[in-house]
Amino acid sequence: MLLAMYSIFVFIFIGYAAKILRLVGNKQSGILLGFLLNFALPAQVFNGTYHAEINLAFLFMCLIALLCNICGTLILLLIGKLFRIDRESTIVLCLMGMLGNTLYLGLPIIKGALGEDYANQVVIYDQFVTGIPFAFLAPIMLSLGGKGVFSVSAVLVRLFKSPLFLSLLCGFAFRLIPFEIPKDLFVPLQSLAQTATPVALFAIGVQLELKGILDWKLTTLLLSVKMILAPLILFCFVHFVMGGFTNPWRMVLLEVAMPPLVSGVALALKAKLNGRLALNSVAFGLLASFMTIPLWLYVIAE
Incomplete structure (x- = not known):
């Protein structure tokens, strides 16, 4: 676990150093993100979907995790209403509180904490709990920011x-084939997928911004709900309802405790909402995760 977090820190630091030293600019960063989103991550998702063990119990865990995220979002919305936080900031609080960095950061942490066997499940979890909800939330956020009208067709197109x-x-379609595809055919795809994590972490480092700390109260509120309260709700559910933690539930709790999603920053900026709050939540959420994730892992240890 410590080795995994050390590797994460190193990759992010290299990306941030490259940005500070102007070794990587917006053009190079765009190329990296294009490679990541169009090749490396799809390869990882396809490989993970085909090889992951998916059953009703796992889907139930994903549903509970999503409900815990929704509970955190509703709490942030209620606080925004009670304390009369401005509309743009409240929307960002709800958006960033709903979506976690479950793949870029979650995958290496889960692999380090629970082992390689859970890597494929993390990929599926990310799509059900983060990827698909993000696709639905994005048009809503843009419409709230005056960038268009929300519609079901826009969601489906996205x-x-x-x-x-x-x-x-x-990946699901290939699972329906009545014979198993030889593992050797997946070797090039797996090699491509293995580049996703270091490239993603490097890209996070390039986008990281530690200057101009504004809205620190809102940032603290957001991170407290996203990284402490939401996983605490899940902890209570597993402890009192499920009777205790197994490794799959440990994986789910760690994923719920991840800091806000990096892509949420781009969406907040595009919708002309409180982009600084979104950026702060990602930057300081990453830093806070180096304390909160080991703490949660200690709490749920056997």
Whole structure:
């Protein structure tokens, strides 16, 4: 676990250092993100979907995790109403409180904490709890920001234009084939998928911004709900209802405790909402995760 978090820190730091030293600019960063979103991550999603063990128990865990995220979002919305937080900031609180960095950061942490066997399940979890909800929330956020009108057709178009969602569908489709595909045929795909994590973490480092700390009260509120309260709700459910933690539930809790999703920043900026709050929540959420994730892992240890 510590080695995994050390590797995460190193990759992010290298990306941030490259940005500070101007070794990587917006053009190079765009190329990296294009490679990540259109090739490396779809390869990871397809490989994970085909090989992951998916059953009703796992889907139930994903549903409970999503409900815990929704509970956290409703709490943030209620606080926003009670304390009369401005509309743009309240929307960002709800958006960033709903979506976690369950793949870029979650995958290496889960692999380090629970082992390689859970890597494929993390990929499926990310799509059900983060990827697909993000596809639905994005048009809503843009319409609230005056960038268009929300419609079901816009959501569907966004979903079926997403390489990640299409690779998810392809992975499920290939599972229906009445014979098993030889593992050797997946070697090039797995090699491509292995580049996703370091490239994603490097890209996070390039986008990281630690200057201009504004809205620190709202940032603290957001991170407290997203990284402490939401996983605490899940902890209570598993402890009192399910009777205790197994490794799959440990994986789910750690994923719920992840800091806000990086893509949420781009969406907040595009919708002309409180982009600084979104950016702060990602930057300081990453830093806070190096304390909160080991703490949660200690709490749920056997």
